[in-house]
Amino acid sequence: MNRPVCVLVGAPGSGKTTVGQALAAELGVEFRDTDLDIEQLAGKPIPEIFVDEGEDHFRTLERAAVAAALASHGGVLALGGGAILAEENRAALIGHTVVHLSVELPDAVKRIGLGAGRPLLAINPRATLKHLMEQRRPLYAEVATATVLTDGRTPEEIAAEVAALLKP
Ligand SMILES: Nc1ncnc2c1ncn2[C@@H]1O[C@H](COP(=O)(O)OP(=O)(O)OP(=O)(O)O)[C@@H](O)[C@H]1O
Numbered sequence: 688m689n690r691p692v693c694v695l696v697g698a699p700g701s702g703k704t705t706v707g708q709a710l711a712a713e714l715g716v717e718f719r720d721t722d723l724d725i726e727q728l729a730g731k732p733i734p735e736i737f738v739d740e741g742e743d744h745f746r747t748l749e750r751a752a753v754a755a756a757l758a759s760h761g762g763v764l765a766l767g768g769g770a771i772l773a774e775e776n777r778a779a780l781i782g783h784t785v786v787h788l789s790v791e792l793p794d795a796v797k798r799i800g801l802g803a804g805r806p807l808l809a810i811n812p813r814a815t816l817k818h819l820m821e822q823r824r825p826l827y828a829e830v831a832t833a834t835v836l837t838d839g840r841t842p843e844e845i846a847a848e849v850a851a852l853l854k855p
Pocket residue numbers: 697698699700701702703704705706722767768798799805837840841842845
């Protein structure tokens with residue numbers, strides 16, 4: 688049974704996908720992202736899952752995707768921004784190396800541009816993102832074994848700091 692060398696958690700726009708890909712390349716391991724696993728399984732993009740089946744159904748798919756990836760992926764694993772909302776997922780992360788990529792609202796807004804592709808931010812995106820980040824901050828802290836600040840830093844700088852943390 689494989690286990691991830693590192694699991695990345697953080698708010699939308701914290702850079703889990705971008706930093707995760709850079710980190711995996713640096714370590715010479717595979718990158719996996721539960722958002723992509725869910726899209727492949729469902730055969731459609733996440734915004735369409737939200738529209739067609741609703742958030743509850745998405746969260747059910749997400750719990751299954753997190754459990755499967757934690758049990759089988761030996762590389763870098765990025766979780767969806769809201770995966771830590773489920774107690775089941777937080778419990779499944781115990782014992783893993785979990786890095787919280789932290790980001791403050793101004794950088795998160797700049798990065799994600801408040802455009803399409805993030806269904807939870809479709810209405811009043813700035814205020815919704817602010818609320819999401821405040822609600823989730825303690826949950827990211829609860830599951831994280833380390834936190835890396837990302838504001839004003841490049842994905843490569845952040846990936847290098849995470850790689851250094853992983854050295855025995
Ligand atoms: N450190 C950074 N500096 C500048 N831009 C960044 C940084 N990290 C990521 N970005 C950019 O911000 C956007 C969002 O990044 P990314 O998709 O990696 O975030 P995410 O945490 O995976 O979000 P989600 O939770 O929605 O999956 C991308 O356009 C990416 O290029």
